[in-house]
Amino acid sequence: MSLIGKEVLSFNASAYHSGTGQFIEVSDENLKGQWSIVCFYPADFTFVCPTELEDLQNQYDELKKLGVEVYSVSTDTHFTHKAWHDHSDAISKLRYVMVGDPSQKISRNFEVLDEESGLAQRGTFIVDPDGIVQAAEINADGIGRDASTLVGKVKAAQYVRNNPGEVCPAKWQEGSETLKPSLDLVGKI
Template sequence: MSLIGKEIQTFKATAYNSGNGEFIDITDENMKGQWSVVCFYPADFTFVCPTELEDLQNQYATLKDLGVEVYSVSTDTHFTHKAWHDHSDAISKLEYIMIGDPSQTISRNFDVLDEEAGLAQRGTFIIDPDGIVQAAEINADGIGRDASTLIDKIKAAQYVRNNPGEVCPAKWQEGGETLKPSLDLVGKI
């Protein structure tokens, strides 16, 4: 069942705030009132995961400029996140929040939990300020994600939110032409 167009479910967790080195409590309410990217990954101290999280950090300033907060989530604890941050060259660069989900509640809520392994799959979600999922991508364990693709998706989602009645076609970029769905367009695109 798709999560697109649905409000994120209630949760409460402890996270490691990589930006200031502190543990914080976080809930679904933290993801409301702003745009959010939630990036699930299988586990700390692994192989593809640090490459993805470092790549996401490389886009973090641009995402912040767009009014987006970033949250990474795995079924590890917040203590494990801190240990990884303290011992990995790639992860030590992170400035965004790393949520611990040892109860697997958040991973289940977003339907990315591999029940057999007890680990989150590689899921990325764009959430609007109302807490509604606007985009989702889930990759197999061996396929790393490219965080730069989030920028145009978020710009499109923000444009559509701010311009009711308009939609963004494939490969739309900021400033590009949009469409106004109507009977006049049927069969003409």
């Protein structure tokens, strides 16, 4: 069952805010009132995960300009996130929130929990200011994600939200033409 168009379910969790060096509490309410990216990954102190999280950090400034906050989530604790941040060259660069999900509730809510391993799958979700999931991507453990694609997806989601009745075609770029679905377009694209 797809989470697209559904509101994020309730959760509360402890997190390490790598930008401030502080432990904080995060809930589903933090995902409201702004655009959010929730990026699940299997585990701290692994191999593909630090490359993905560093890549996401490389896009963080651009995402912040778009009004997006980033939350990375694994089933590790917030303490483990801090230890990883303190010992990894890649993770020490992060400035966004690293959410601990040892209860696995958030991973279950987003339907990315691998029940057999107890770890989250590589899931990325774009959540709008109402707390509604607008985009989702889930990859197998061995396939790292490309965070640069998130900037375009967020821009498209924001455009569609701000321009009811218009949709963004494949490979849409900010400023390019959109489509207005109507009977006149049926069979003409």
